[in-house]
Amino acid sequence: MSDDAVSVPFDVYRFQPGKDAAPRYQRYTLELSPHTPVLTALLRIRDEVDPTLGLRYSCRSAICGSCAMQINSKSRLACETQVGPELARHGRIVVEPMRNQPVLRDLVVDQNPFWREYRKIEPHLKLDPRRPMPEGKVNPMTPAQVDRFQETPRCIACAACYSACPAVEADTAFPGPMALAKLYRFVVDPRDQQTQDRLVRIQTEGLWVCLRCHLCTEACPKHVRPSERIRDLKELAVTAQGGTEHGSRHAVGFKENIRAAGTLNELKLVRQTFGPFGMLGQMMGGLRIWRKKPEVAHRPKPIEGIAELQKIYDALEPPEGKR
Amino acid sequence: MKLAYYPGCVAQSSGREVDLATRWVCRALDIELVDFPSFSCCGSGFLDEANEVLNVAINARNLAIAEKAGLDLLTVCSTCTGMLTLANLRLGDPSVRARVDGALHPLGIDYKGSVKVKHLLRVLTEDVGLAAIRSKVRRPLAGMQIGAFYGCHLLRPSDEMASESGEEPKSFEELLEALGATPVYYRGRVMCCGFPVQFVKPETASKLSGRQIVDAKEHGAHAMATPCPLCHISLDAYQRQAARAVGQPLDMPVFHLPQVVGLALGATPEEMGLGRHLVPTGPALAHLAPAK
Numbered sequence: 264m265s266d267d268a269v270s271v272p273f274d275v276y277r278f279q280p281g282k283d284a285a286p287r288y289q290r291y292t293l294e295l296s297p298h299t300p301v302l303t304a305l306l307r308i309r310d311e312v313d314p315t316l317g318l319r320y321s322c323r324s325a326i327c328g329s330c331a332m333q334i335n336s337k338s339r340l341a342c343e344t345q346v347g348p349e350l351a352r353h354g355r356i357v358v359e360p361m362r363n364q365p366v367l368r369d370l371v372v373d374q375n376p377f378w379r380e381y382r383k384i385e386p387h388l389k390l391d392p393r394r395p396m397p398e399g400k401v402n403p404m405t406p407a408q409v410d411r412f413q414e415t416p417r418c419i420a421c422a423a424c425y426s427a428c429p430a431v432e433a434d435t436a437f438p439g440p441m442a443l444a445k446l447y448r449f450v451v452d453p454r455d456q457q458t459q460d461r462l463v464r465i466q467t468e469g470l471w472v473c474l475r476c477h478l479c480t481e482a483c484p485k486h487v488r489p490s491e492r493i494r495d496l497k498e499l500a501v502t503a504q505g506g507t508e509h510g511s512r513h514a515v516g517f518k519e520n521i522r523a524a525g526t527l528n529e530l531k532l533v534r535q536t537f538g539p540f541g542m543l544g545q546m547m548g549g550l551r552i553w554r555k556k557p558e559v560a561h562r563p564k565p566i567e568g569i570a571e572l573q574k575i576y577d578a579l580e581p582p583e584g585k586r
Numbered sequence: 587m588k589l590a591y592y593p594g595c596v597a598q599s600s601g602r603e604v605d606l607a608t609r610w611v612c613r614a615l616d617i618e619l620v621d622f623p624s625f626s627c628c629g630s631g632f633l634d635e636a637n638e639v640l641n642v643a644i645n646a647r648n649l650a651i652a653e654k655a656g657l658d659l660l661t662v663c664s665t666c667t668g669m670l671t672l673a674n675l676r677l678g679d680p681s682v683r684a685r686v687d688g689a690l691h692p693l694g695i696d697y698k699g700s701v702k703v704k705h706l707l708r709v710l711t712e713d714v715g716l717a718a719i720r721s722k723v724r725r726p727l728a729g730m731q732i733g734a735f736y737g738c739h740l741l742r743p744s745d746e747m748a749s750e751s752g753e754e755p756k757s758f759e760e761l762l763e764a765l766g767a768t769p770v771y772y773r774g775r776v777m778c779c780g781f782p783v784q785f786v787k788p789e790t791a792s793k794l795s796g797r798q799i800v801d802a803k804e805h806g807a808h809a810m811a812t813p814c815p816l817c818h819i820s821l822d823a824y825q826r827q828a829a830r831a832v833g834q835p836l837d838m839p840v841f842h843l844p845q846v847v848g849l850a851l852g853a854t855p856e857e858m859g860l861g862r863h864l865v866p867t868g869p870a871l872a873h874l875a876p877a878k
Contacts, residue, residue, distance in 0.1 A: 430783075430790070433793045433797070434787065436787075471786050472787060473782075474738070478752075478753070494635055498635060501635065501636050510783075513785050513786055514635045521627045525626040526595050529599060529600060551864060558600050559600045561599065566626050571647070571695075572647065574689075575690065579689050
């Protein structure tokens with residue numbers, strides 16, 4: 264025991280579905296150096312105090328991605344989260360299983376939902392048999408092309424992003440940050456020959472449910488920055504295909520909306536996204552808002568210098584059909 | 587203190603009460619606001635999804651307007667804060683910079699990159715300071731339990747916003763304490779309000795806002811308060827839909843950040859535009875301890 268050892272209270276989630284009526288939190292208090300990883304502490308609990316504690320782990324070096332869990336409500340790898348800062352902030356360490364995946368036992372979750380979404384994006388290069396790789400060229404990519412997806416291969420599939428994601432929590436149509444970040448990697452790979460098909464498919468299979476809340480980027484231990492890769496995917500989809508369904512229509516509509524006056528025309532945006540008939544469905548909620556906030560129906564006055572703004576658009580926004 | 591005031595689209599239209607309250611609070615705290623009718627929309631995250639470089643460029647134009655006047659920028663919306671801050675950062679990428687300058691230079695706009703983007707929450711907690719605010723409180727919000735609701739873009743990505751923890755912030759709660767209120771800590775305070783998909787998948791948006799409201803309620807909040815007018819739309823204007831999505835009645839009053847500050851500094855509910863909310867704020871104000 265080092266000299267700087269402190270007393271650390273852990274409240275650990277315990278639950279065996281089928282056996283326990285409800286989950287409970289079990290308190291274990293250990294004397295630990297503040298630099299101790301949470302995983303090391305949990306293994307000490309299991310080995311020295313309570314052999315029934317269930318947890319998943321392997322490498323202890325943030326390489327295998329096995330020990331993701333919630334530590335004081337944040338989705339993290341237990342092996343690279345030290346007890347000191349958590350104790351300083353919260354006075355205790357609450358350890359719970361990852362979210363958005365059913366609990367099998369204690370801290371162990373069933374990762375099938377996560378892997379199912381990953382398999383759905385077909386995470387492999389799709390080549391056209393009629394257009395084989397050039398003879399003798401194993402990797403016909405330039406360094407600049409490789410740079411476009413240098414973050415994504417760092418992913419260790421720990422599912423911390425999936426656990427942290429409120430879109431996964433609220434909407435089963437959302438594939439989750441990791442699957443989309445991986446999809447991005449194949450979409451920008453110049454060797455993949457079904458990029459457009461992939462983009463068409465994902466637009467109707469959850470891409471636009473991403474909330475860009477960036478909680479996945481906070482959780483990711485490997486700095487893949489999934490929320491930014493999802494943003495990149497959205498721009499690739501809109502650039503190649505324009506507004507094809509609600510999400511992309513909204514993004515494209517917003518862009519055109521701002522071009523017109525430099526400031527948002529709220530009512531027009533609803534029409535641009537839902538279309539004139541879909542707009543009717545929004546009427547009831549809209550009327551209630553309008554009664555208190557009549558400005559929603561006002562056409563905004565263009566900003567001063569709107570012509571200048573439109574010239575910026577012209578310089579950076581290729582006209583339709585010239586993409 | 588003198589700042590370029592960037593109200594953003596919503597505070598100039600359906601969220602006009604934000605503008606009213608901000609101007610009142612800044613007058614009370616001797617913060618001079620300079621208006622620029624040439625400011626455009628920040629792109630609200632949607633333009634970023636459609637064309638990243640265009641989004642940076644229109645915000646570089648906004649920032650250049652403040653730079654020309656030698657002022658830092660005051661924002662009152664989490665999303666505007668995020669977009670303008672990220673524009674500053676992305677201009678550090680030489681390839682983005684080249685394309686943006688290529689569009690701006692022919693118009694005589696040359697943004698050097700000197701403008702700091704500061705949300706009202708940051709100005710109050712970092713520049714004015716909690717001690718100064720505490721000394722100006724005339725009507726402490728004692729008795730009121732308020733759940734802060736930050737809005738994603740004010741916090742994250744935290745390495746880029748570089749202000750405080752992206753998942754465990756505390757500036758807003760500290761401000762609420764300085765105003766005499768009791769802050770309520772709940773998981774939903776840093777979660778998403780659902781606004782980004784309000785017009786894409788309204789039912790998902792309502793489920794999200796509903797969950798955060800229920801979470802605040804279960805932790806004892808009499809009211810919520812947000813520094814983001816977009817979150818306010820989800821939490822207040824669409825609260826009825828949120829209640830339907832989570833299958834329980836909700837009547838959670840939701841204040842804008844400048845409104846709670848104004849009320850504590852002595853403003854009347856009318857001056858704060860509280861009558862413009864869809865969920866009445868009266869029940870929350872009824873928790874206030876009687877004035878001495």
